[in-house]
Amino acid sequence: MKETVLSVKNLTVSFKTHGGMVQAVRDVSFDLYQGETLAIVGESGSGKSVTSKSIMGLLSPNAVIEKGEILYNGTNLLKLSENDFSKYRGADIAMVFQDPMTSLNPVMTIGDQISESLINNLKYTKEQAKARSLELISLVGIDSPEKRFKQYPHQFSGGMRQRIVIAIALSCNPKILICDEPTTALDVTTQAQILELIKDLQQHFGVSVIFITHDLGVVANMSDRVGVMYAGKIVEIGTVEDVYYDPRHPYTWGLLASIPAFQAKGVELYAIPGAPPQMINPPKGDAFSLRSDWSMKVDFVHQPPMFKISETHSAATWLLHPNAPKVDRPAQLQERINVLMRMHEGGKNE
Amino acid sequence: MTRYIGRRVLQMLMTLFLIMTILFILLKVTPGSPFTNPRISAETRAMLEMKYGLDKPILVQYVIYLGGLLRFDFGESIIIIKNYPVTKMIFEPLAITARLGLIALLIGSAIGIFLGALAALNRNKFWDHFNTIIAVIGVSVPSFVIATILLLLRKQFPIVPIIFNKADPAKGISLLDEIRSMTLPILSLSFGVIATISRYMRTELVEVYNSDFILLARAKGLNRTQVFTKHAFRNALIPIITVMGPMLVALITGSTVVERFFGVPGLALLTIKSINVKDTFVTLGAELLYSAMFVMTMLFVDIAYGFIDPRIRLVGGGKND
Numbered sequence A: 001m002k003e004t005v006l007s008v009k010n011l012t013v014s015f016k017t018h019g020g021m022v023q024a025v026r027d028v029s030f031d032l033y034q035g036e037t038l039a040i041v042g043e044s045g046s047g048k049s050v051t052s053k054s055i056m057g058l059l060s061p062n063a064v065i066e067k068g069e070i071l072y073n074g075t076n077l078l079k080l081s082e083n084d085f086s087k088y089r090g091a092d093i094a095m096v097f098q099d100p101m102t103s104l105n106p107v108m109t110i111g112d113q114i115s116e117s118l119i120n121n122l123k124y125t126k127e128q129a130k131a132r133s134l135e136l137i138s139l140v141g142i143d144s145p146e147k148r149f150k151q152y153p154h155q156f157s158g159g160m161r162q163r164i165v166i167a168i169a170l171s172c173n174p175k176i177l178i179c180d181e182p183t184t185a186l187d188v189t190t191q192a193q194i195l196e197l198i199k200d201l202q203q204h205f206g207v208s209v210i211f212i213t214h215d216l217g218v219v220a221n222m223s224d225r226v227g228v229m230y231a232g233k234i235v236e237i238g239t240v241e242d243v244y245y246d247p248r249h250p251y252t253w254g255l256l257a258s259i260p261a262f263q264a265k266g267v268e269l270y271a272i273p274g275a276p277p278q279m280i281n282p283p284k285g286d287a288f289s290l291r292s293d294w295s296m297k298v299d300f301v302h303q304p305p306m307f308k309i310s311e312t313h314s315a316a317t318w319l320l321h322p323n324a325p326k327v328d329r330p331a332q333l334q335e336r337i338n339v340l341m342r343m344h345e346g347g348k349n350e
Numbered sequence B: 001m002t003r004y005i006g007r008r009v010l011q012m013l014m015t016l017f018l019i020m021t022i023l024f025i026l027l028k029v030t031p032g033s034p035f036t037n038p039r040i041s042a043e044t045r046a047m048l049e050m051k052y053g054l055d056k057p058i059l060v061q062y063v064i065y066l067g068g069l070l071r072f073d074f075g076e077s078i079i080i081i082k083n084y085p086v087t088k089m090i091f092e093p094l095a096i097t098a099r100l101g102l103i104a105l106l107i108g109s110a111i112g113i114f115l116g117a118l119a120a121l122n123r124n125k126f127w128d129h130f131n132t133i134i135a136v137i138g139v140s141v142p143s144f145v146i147a148t149i150l151l152l153l154r155k156q157f158p159i160v161p162i163i164f165n166k167a168d169p170a171k172g173i174s175l176l177d178e179i180r181s182m183t184l185p186i187l188s189l190s191f192g193v194i195a196t197i198s199r200y201m202r203t204e205l206v207e208v209y210n211s212d213f214i215l216l217a218r219a220k221g222l223n224r225t226q227v228f229t230k231h232a233f234r235n236a237l238i239p240i241i242t243v244m245g246p247m248l249v250a251l252i253t254g255s256t257v258v259e260r261f262f263g264v265p266g267l268a269l270l271t272i273k274s275i276n277v278k279d280t281f282v283t284l285g286a287e288l289l290y291s292a293m294f295v296m297t298m299l300f301v302d303i304a305y306g307f308i309d310p311r312i313r314l315v316g317g318g319k320n321d
Helices: A048-056 A082-088 A110-122 A126-139 A145-147 A158-172 A188-205 A217-222 A240-245 A251-258 A330-350 B002-029 B042-051 B058-070 B087-120 B126-140 B143-156 B175-209 B212-219 B224-253 B256-261 B266-277 B280-308 B310-316
Strands: A004-017 A022-033 A036-039 A062-070 A091-098 A175-178 A208-214 A225-230 A233-239
Touching: A004 A048, A022 A036, A022 A062, A022 A208, A022 A233, A022 B224, A036 A048, A036 A217, A048 A091, A048 A175, A048 A208, A062 B042, A082 B224, A091 A158, A091 B212, A110 A126, A110 A145, A110 A158, A126 A145, A126 A158, A158 A188, A158 B058, A158 B212, A175 A188, A188 A208, A188 A217, A188 A233, A188 B224, A208 A217, A217 A240, A225 A240, A225 A251, A233 A240, A233 A251, A240 A330, A251 A330, B002 B058, B002 B280, B087 B126, B087 B175, B087 B224, B087 B280, B126 B175, B143 B175, B143 B256, B175 B256, B212 B224, B256 B266, B266 B280, B280 B310
Parallel strands: A036 A208, A036 A225, A091 A175, A175 A208
Antiparallel strands: A004 A022, A004 A062, A225 A233
16 A cells, blocks of 8 residues: 555535635545655636645635645644644645746746745755755756856746746655646647656655646646546546546546547547536536436436545446446547557557 | 936936927016016116016027026026026025925835735735725825814924924024924825825735735745745835836925925925016026936836846846847
């Protein structure tokens, strides 16, 4: 059994708005193991970013944590005061944000922004911090660190800034690195480089990564395990092989079927019908039931529990109930999965 | 950077030249002369006008004045102090007005920045509402009303003098007396500054706190105080610096009411006096000085801005990439 570094249990977060309480995260539980990459995928508004911000303690003031706990080293982070929480940030849990263009302070040199973290968390002296910062700048693949150290963010491109943000995040050897869509704001070539960098650095630092994204292609490349979120819940979680080759939740089917990459010419690309539900008044039963072709009566009344499929794989759909009729995945999707598996095999033999 | 400043100085001189020309023409075409006075006979008037060259065509007068300007000669006063050079005449009142304005700006900005920050950090709570009330009063109540209120308060608590005392050891007025007598004018001047600056500060801070780099600063493990001092404050100050320059000029050029109220022998009083008696060169000199201060402040602000915000600093110099 792998060592668990972080454990999220029954996390439920809502936001106070004029329209009422928006239930952004509903009863989310998962474990993060030492050294692994756990990807959390889902569309906008599915609650993946809110989950990651809860772990960082960076939720906006109108957020209410209704229940649940986030256990790190036996401490429930959710019970900490702002000042106590700040001791964990950067030092134990670090984060890389979505938009590198705005996530660096425009009036502070790059060097100061990296050093700051070291001085604050590891009590380095200014000289020590500078030496380490220069190392980190080279480590994230930026040339002439001495010169770069003194420069300001506007002298860096988007990809370089994201490298700097990664350097800041990893500066204090955190146990956990949360990447919140770190490549969404970058162009495709830069995306690939940044992903490669994160992968390399994960090896180098032995850090556990939570990788938030809506790009399933990125997930397959990066992660060991995948959690699929829909309407504030994790609907399916398992290893990459579990979720990609043996998906069980109709929502996961829809997601996999709508990746344009393997689309045969002339065949219409699948799109999940409808739109995600309003989270002020979420549906009573399975939130996906309204958009699913496989909904049963029970889906509209009761929320499905997590059904365990294997040691590593579970999904929340009534289709997995012993009494449910046996349903096969759509044939077109199965074809895609077969293609995927063949590609994967091919990749292994290279 | 040097080239940039050089170009800006050149533009400044052009602006001042234009202002001077327009002012000169306006002052000359307004009816009346310094010697329009029932006690002065037409003959004497004609003689006096000839003496001061006022009988010449406007264009000739203009060229003479311009020639003087190039030698840094701003002409002489005709009425207020006969034959006294304008440069000397303006110097002392300007020093008084500028000192008042500068102190009012510094005190007002310090209080304004403090109140604005307090409001931004306690949004929708007591200090925020307090700040809004102060700002609304400060912006909407004219300075003579505030001066009157201060006078009434002064009546209840006679701690400081009402009338401005110029420090003069010969008359037994010490520097401390002068400073004490500056209290009321400075208070009435700084009220508007507090109002404007605190609003700017609040808005800017709220905006800065919503930006991603504050989130990153928090994610680094900085506590609230560190996030404020190291990241939020400086970024919020950038726009404040830009309003401070023009504000100082506005304080100096707009202190007329306050100067009259508290008997401050400043530049505004001199200007008004010179307009009333048509002492043209004094008016011109004072107005030119006001304009020069304005354009110079704008330049200083732009340079100061560059020191705070590196993105601007580097545009004039070579790019590093």
